[in-house]
Amino acid sequence: MDIEDGAFEALPHLAHLNLSRNSLTCISDFSLQQLRVLDLSCNSIEAFQTAPEPQAEYQLAWLDLRENRLLHFPDLAALPRLIYLNVSNNLIRLPAEPPRGGEGIHAPSEGWSASPFSNPSRNSSTHPLSQLLDLDLSYNEIELVPEGFLEPLSSLRFLNLSRNCLRAFEVRRAGFLPCLVYLDVSHNALETLELGPRALGSLRTLLLQDNALQDLPPDTFASLASLQKLNLQGNQIRPCGGPGEPGPSGCVAFSDISSLRILNLADNEMEVLRPGAFLHTPLTELDLSANPGLDVATGALAGLEASLEVLALQGNGLAILQVDLPCFSCLKRLNLAENRLSRLPAWTQAVSLEVLDLRNNSFSLLPGSAMGGLETSLRRLYLQGNPLSCCGNGWLAAQLHQGRVDVDATQDLTCRFGSREEVSLSHVRPEDCEKGGLKNVNLIIILTFALVSAVLLTTLATCCCVRRQKFNQQYKA
Numbered sequence: 001m002d003i004e005d006g007a008f009e010a011l012p013h014l015a016h017l018n019l020s021r022n023s024l025t026c027i028s029d030f031s032l033q034q035l036r037v038l039d040l041s042c043n044s045i046e047a048f049q050t051a052p053e054p055q056a057e058y059q060l061a062w063l064d065l066r067e068n069r070l071l072h073f074p075d076l077a078a079l080p081r082l083i084y085l086n087v088s089n090n091l092i093r094l095p096a097e098p099p100r101g102g103e104g105i106h107a108p109s110e111g112w113s114a115s116p117f118s119n120p121s122r123n124s125s126t127h128p129l130s131q132l133l134d135l136d137l138s139y140n141e142i143e144l145v146p147e148g149f150l151e152p153l154s155s156l157r158f159l160n161l162s163r164n165c166l167r168a169f170e171v172r173r174a175g176f177l178p179c180l181v182y183l184d185v186s187h188n189a190l191e192t193l194e195l196g197p198r199a200l201g202s203l204r205t206l207l208l209q210d211n212a213l214q215d216l217p218p219d220t221f222a223s224l225a226s227l228q229k230l231n232l233q234g235n236q237i238r239p240c241g242g243p244g245e246p247g248p249s250g251c252v253a254f255s256d257i258s259s260l261r262i263l264n265l266a267d268n269e270m271e272v273l274r275p276g277a278f279l280h281t282p283l284t285e286l287d288l289s290a291n292p293g294l295d296v297a298t299g300a301l302a303g304l305e306a307s308l309e310v311l312a313l314q315g316n317g318l319a320i321l322q323v324d325l326p327c328f329s330c331l332k333r334l335n336l337a338e339n340r341l342s343r344l345p346a347w348t349q350a351v352s353l354e355v356l357d358l359r360n361n362s363f364s365l366l367p368g369s370a371m372g373g374l375e376t377s378l379r380r381l382y383l384q385g386n387p388l389s390c391c392g393n394g395w396l397a398a399q400l401h402q403g404r405v406d407v408d409a410t411q412d413l414t415c416r417f418g419s420r421e422e423v424s425l426s427h428v429r430p431e432d433c434e435k436g437g438l439k440n441v442n443l444i445i446i447l448t449f450a451l452v453s454a455v456l457l458t459t460l461a462t463c464c465c466v467r468r469q470k471f472n473q474q475y476k477a
Contacts, residue, residue: 008032019043020064031055037062041086044069050078057081065090066136077128084134088160092140094149134158138184141165150177158182162207168192171199178202186210186231197223209264210234215250222257229262233287237268242276242302255279266290266312275299282307289314289335298322306330314338314357326351326373336361337382347373354378360385368395375404382408388425390415391433400426 003024008014016037024043031051032038036059040048045068050058062084065074070090076082132153142164150156157179161169166188171177173196182205190211203224214236221230240247243255254263260281267290275297278286283304288294294316301308301323310333313321318339325331326347337359344366347353350373363386372395381399388396393415399405407413414422 015059025069032060033058035060039064040068041065042067046070048074050076054078080128081131082129083131085129085132086134086136087140088136089139092137092142094142094144095146129153131155136160137164138162139164143167145169153177155179160184161188163187166190168194170194172196174198176200181205181226183207193220195220195223198225200224202226205229207231208235213237216252218247218251218253220252221260222253224257225259227257227259230260231262231264232268233264233266235268237265238270239265239273239277241274242279245274245276247274255281257281261285263287270294273297273300276302279303284308284330285310287312289316291315292317294318296322301328304328309333309352311335321345344370346370349373350376352377355380357382358386359383362387364389365392366396367392371395378405380406380408384409384412388413388415390417390423390425390428396425397428 003019008017012034014032015035017032017035018039020039020041020043022043024040024045026046027040027048029049029051031054033054033056038060041064045065048065048070058079059081060079061081063076063079063082064084064086066086067089068087070087070092073087073092073094076085129152133155135153135156135158138160139162142161143166145161145166150159154177156177159177159180159182162184163186166185167190169185169190170192172194176196176199179202180200181202183200183203184205184207186207186209188211190208190213193208193213193216201224204226206221206224206227206229209231210233212235213232216237218240221227238248238251240251240253240255243253247253254260254277256279258280261283262285263278263281263283264287266287270288270291271293272295273288277300279302281303284307286301286304286308287310288296289312292315296313296316296318301311305327307330308328309330311328311331312335314335315338318336318341321336321341321344325334325345326349328351330352332352333355334353335357337357339361341358342362342364344363346369348369353374354377356374356378359382363383365388383396396407400407400410410426411424413425415425415428416422
């Protein structure tokens, strides 16, 4: 699709233009100064170039160039009012280099610069893109973010660099990106992460999942004064112990981070979680799942008793739980699935737990003495994949028949009467267990009677033998 010059001149008040999902290959001499929103997504654009001498200042605030074929970051120095820019799903590499000769109109050398912000002004109020709030660079081929590329973006609040080819991300200068609250560098190949003191002072969310991070400086995240959510899933991070406690080389401290609320350390090949690992860090959500063989030491979760609301320990192969769960008064969601647990600590007092996941463990009984404290709060229970006993689970039977707790996939839950075949737990009636109990009592009575009878018969036979011997001796005499 080609757009002729002057095609929109008859629309002087046009403010919103959607040209997505066409076959556009190049935007050259863009001159619609009055536009505020321009959607060019899902085309085949290789170059975006503004008019060299616009008649008035561009008003463009929203530019969508996602899912195109851009090879370089476009020169947007002529768009000082831009607040939203999406260039995800392109072929961009940084730093942008001038294209090789002979590429014609599809990659005009005037449209690209070694720096995408070529305005020489250093005044943050007039610098190109100084008003930009949201920048999406995800799904590109970026291997390096050069120093100075992000520096002019003094108002930036949201930055997405996920799913690129980054091996290092370094922010060393104090006051760098002072307004940034959300940074996504997930799904790269990060091996190095350096965050200088007082850098990224407003950052609240940091997503680093699915990288190759390990052996980071201990205070890597402690320097982020406003950090609330940190996702490190799919790396090789080793948490240090409590403050002042010796830890292994390359361990990362997660204690004394007073702002942090949500932490994901799933799938990090962790072997040990040391005592005091999160001391003075008031986490509300903690994910430690998918770390097979993890040893959660006694006191590893100390300090979280009054704040933790969500805890995930799924898929760690735990046979014993060294966490005093009833002490976590605010805990609402607990995931213990895919372990080897057969016992739970006793909840004797009312707590806040609403969702309990015990799937694929070794539980045969959930006694009322241990579960009684959950009756007022528990709303959903997951139990599939456990060798449940049909009898002796009075507490569970009460939940099934009275409906006080929603037991997930009730129709799929099975249990056993002793060594007999599995039956559906929902089909078991109290009298079935009572009959089984009566049968056992009758069997005990029969066995006892048989034993007593055998003893009496043996005693009688012995007496008869003794008397006969005495009689024979007297007769011979």
